[in-house]
Amino acid sequence: MTETFRETATYPMARGRCPFDPPPELGHLQENEPVSRVKLWDGSTPWLVTRYADLRAVLADPRVSADSRNAGYPHISAGLAARRQRAKSFINVDDPEHGAQRRLLTADFMVRKVEALRPKIQRIVDDLIDELLAGPKPVDLVQAFALPVPSLVICELLGVPYADHELFQRISKTLISRETPPDESVAALEELLAYLGDLVERKSSEPGDDLLSRLAVEQFRTGAMTREQIAAMGQLLLVAGHETTANMIALGTVALLENPGQLAELRETDDPRVIANAVEELLRYLTITHSGRRRVALADFELGGQLIRKGDGIIAAGEIANRDAEAFPGDPNTLDIHRKARHHVAFGYGVHQCLGQPLARVELQVVYSTLYRRIPTLALAEPVDRLDFKHDMLVYGVHRLPVTW
Amino acid sequence: MKITIDQEKCVGSGQCVLAASEVFDQREEDGVAVLLLQDPPEALHQDVRDAANICPALAIEVSE
Numbered sequence: 001m002t003e004t005f006r007e008t009a010t011y012p013m014a015r016g017r018c019p020f021d022p023p024p025e026l027g028h029l030q031e032n033e034p035v036s037r038v039k040l041w042d043g044s045t046p047w048l049v050t051r052y053a054d055l056r057a058v059l060a061d062p063r064v065s066a067d068s069r070n071a072g073y074p075h076i077s078a079g080l081a082a083r084r085q086r087a088k089s090f091i092n093v094d095d096p097e098h099g100a101q102r103r104l105l106t107a108d109f110m111v112r113k114v115e116a117l118r119p120k121i122q123r124i125v126d127d128l129i130d131e132l133l134a135g136p137k138p139v140d141l142v143q144a145f146a147l148p149v150p151s152l153v154i155c156e157l158l159g160v161p162y163a164d165h166e167l168f169q170r171i172s173k174t175l176i177s178r179e180t181p182p183d184e185s186v187a188a189l190e191e192l193l194a195y196l197g198d199l200v201e202r203k204s205s206e207p208g209d210d211l212l213s214r215l216a217v218e219q220f221r222t223g224a225m226t227r228e229q230i231a232a233m234g235q236l237l238l239v240a241g242h243e244t245t246a247n248m249i250a251l252g253t254v255a256l257l258e259n260p261g262q263l264a265e266l267r268e269t270d271d272p273r274v275i276a277n278a279v280e281e282l283l284r285y286l287t288i289t290h291s292g293r294r295r296v297a298l299a300d301f302e303l304g305g306q307l308i309r310k311g312d313g314i315i316a317a318g319e320i321a322n323r324d325a326e327a328f329p330g331d332p333n334t335l336d337i338h339r340k341a342r343h344h345v346a347f348g349y350g351v352h353q354c355l356g357q358p359l360a361r362v363e364l365q366v367v368y369s370t371l372y373r374r375i376p377t378l379a380l381a382e383p384v385d386r387l388d389f390k391h392d393m394l395v396y397g398v399h400r401l402p403v404t405w
Numbered sequence: 406m407k408i409t410i411d412q413e414k415c416v417g418s419g420q421c422v423l424a425a426s427e428v429f430d431q432r433e434e435d436g437v438a439v440l441l442l443q444d445p446p447e448a449l450h451q452d453v454r455d456a457a458n459i460c461p462a463l464a465i466e467v468s469e
Contacts, residue, residue: 103417107436110422
């Protein structure tokens with residue numbers, strides 16, 4: 001065990017000058033004290049895990065729980081702590097309950113099913129680019145493109161009328177801010193749950209060919225799940241499906257515009273493997289889920305030379321693990337679309353690894369292979385250092401992205 | 406090469422299918438991984454090792 005005399009660092013930390021790099025302090029910890037105590041907003045001091053191998057070990061360890069009801073669980077914010085009392089979704093429960101719920105959804109997100117959606121996703125992307133090109137410039141790429149793409153796709157998959165997308169975007173934004181006060185956070189969640197609950201009942205009497213209809217018929221009608229439980233599952237998919245992909249589209253565009261050589265290669269290639277690899281590398285390099293995977297120890301065990309005690313909170317920081325030179329040789333701090341990066345942990349690791357990852361991949365492959373090709377002169381309308389990066393959000397990105405062409 | 410999938414552990418992430426689509430597929434009803442080739446040709450061995458390495462549920466075992 002190492003004894004340290006430095007002051008315990010506060011997590012999350014401030015980023016340095018490069019908007020794509022994780023906070024420099026995380027790199028120091030990874031090098032010098034890969035499993036170390038950090039201080040959170042509520043004064044608690046969970047362990048922060050920064051190395052790739054340790055992160056994978058801890059997230060795959062059955063002695064570690066994702067259940068936010070356990071004492072010692074390191075909550076991200078007061079708002080999230082309050083919300084998780086209100087509606088628990090399977091991302092915050094352990095097996096066997098987690099597995100049973102997740103398996104109700106895995107068929108919808110399996111690789112073959114998602115591949116079948118590719119032409120539809122391509123059409124959505126092409127239509128939005130048509131509108132973009134017909135409209136005024138400069139334009140905010142977040143509102144005009146990055147958000148509508150995943151919005152249209154997830155609404156289509158779930159069977160949520162797209163006419164209600166404004167409701168979701170507003171609620172998502174509230175739910176995903178690190179700064180939303182607890183009462184507002186819970187109110188936004190209640191609004192979404194009530195809407196989805198009503199929708200489940202409507203789908204039950206008039207089912208369509210979508211995920212919520214299937215759950216309404218197979219689970220709600222049979223009494224296997226309540227309206228509330230299905231609504232909680234739906235809200236997780238909606239919020240997760242909105243913000244993450246949208247941020248990858250917008251922030252990925254900024255990163256590529258700042259790396260014009262790689263953008264040119266991506267624009268000119270016809271090889272789907274190059275495009276798929278570029279998506280993996282951008283997922284690794286940007287790791288927009290920059291708030292750490294939150295866990296709590298169910299037993300004593302050793303990790304990275306530290307003794308973790310039962311009841312200790314654990315934060316697995318993928319944003320820095322994805323920059324670990326042990327796992328990503330060469331210079332992990334550069335973007336290299338040809339890098340072997342498929343083993344990144346941007347979607348997490350262990351049994352809770354992102355359920356929607358095949359969908360996110362196809363959406364990003366379609367976007368990155370279409371947007372820059374159809375708008376080859378796409379450029380930032382403001383210098384990169386003037387952009388409003390999402391330091392305040394659970395998921396990193398840019399609040400607005402003024403572009404022109 | 407001998408490959409085994411623990412279907413109880415599998416969480417249907419689809420990572421193995423993306424790494425080695427000739428060797429792995431997912432069950433229609435719940436996305437759980439299934440093996441298409443018991444003894445894949447050598448050209449696919451590295452893809453299979455990659456699949457086992459990235460499986461988030463540690464559900465794939467490979468012995469050579």
